[in-house]
């Protein structure tokens with residue numbers, strides 16, 4: 001089965017040879033057996049032809065940070081925030097992450113599959129073709145393995161590609177409040193080896209912040225994960241300059257995420273150790289605060305930047321990567337091409353899949369969005385309205 005895209009208005013993608021974003025016009029794309037087989041002014045014959053009617057074409061988005069394995073959204077936390085409480089106040093009064101674990105522990109495998117599958121339908125309809133999904137609302141061996149099984153199942157039945165991350169270190173569950181070291185020991189001695197044996201998760205993630213996991217606890221968990229062959233990501237320096245970015249550098253984590261309060265010294269350490277900075281402006285926006293991550297400083301210092309939604313039941317309900325690009329341009333000061341690169345190629349790199357997806361290049365998966373407008377600048381400009389004409393995932397025309 002082969003498919004040819006013709007009459008493309010503007011093709012915007014990262015190019016590995018040029019090592020930069022490119023904007024191509026008067027170009028066609030040929031797809032064979034799910035892969036991009038040719039890109040040129042006139043490609044050869046194909047079984048099917050898709051007329052793109054002079055519209056914009058981009059790679060499908062790669063959303064490299066989400067928490068979709070939960071049952072109910074915590075819109076009551078949102079209401080409390082509107083009344084003036086902070087994320088920390090809400091956690092202290094029993095809301096926050098911990099209040100999501102009861103229903104995940106109770107939920108059947110089938111129910112969780114339904115919840116996650118419905119969310120994946122929304123993600124792909126907004127142009128995301130690969131999504132990193134974290135566990136972390138079970139926080140017991142059994143419910144964390146169940147959450148990973150759910151991700152594996154949804155990945156097998158859904159067009160979207162899921163990359164699974166184990167996040168047993170999302171919070172200290174209530175039964176361990178008074179003996180947190182026991183929970184850290186369970187993560188290291190029981191959960192990580194079992195997760196590795198189960199074989200679904202590629203990454204381990206730790207919420208390294210005041211009130212969650214200390215630097216010392218995070219280090220122990222990350223080194224154990226690494227020893228068992230999981231790659232590390234870390235939630236770092238969101239509320240304070242806590243040292244998570246520095247720990248990411250020290251442990252050679254693949255990505256450190258949030259980074260709203262990271263110091264210049266620790267940005268430098270991340271750069272020196274090749275850690276990608278994943279920025280999540282949707283969370284800053286949704287929390288109603290305005291200390292966005294210091295993107296301009298990061299860019300100047302040479303940090304590689306990815307963008308993601310941080311979709312989760314509490315602090316951020318955003319699934320649209322187009323909206324994230326808009327926030328990144330408006331509030332972080334990114335230019336549209338840099339933002340699209342961060343939401344496609346660099347996100348793929350942070351998931352170790354940049355050799356197979358994240359850009360429109362010969363040999364890569366044909367994960368492509370045909371937008372119903374003509375210029376990439378309209379992605380940030382249109383803020384919440386991003387009509388799509390077609391989504392192609394691994395060669396299959398989805399709509």
Ligand code: NIG
Nearest residue numbers: 097207235310312313314315
């Ligand atoms: O990235 N920081 C940890 N995880 C999420 C919040 C999860 C939640 O509030 O349920 C985040 O913001």
Ligand code: FE
Nearest residue numbers: 065067235310
């Ligand atoms: Fe997160």
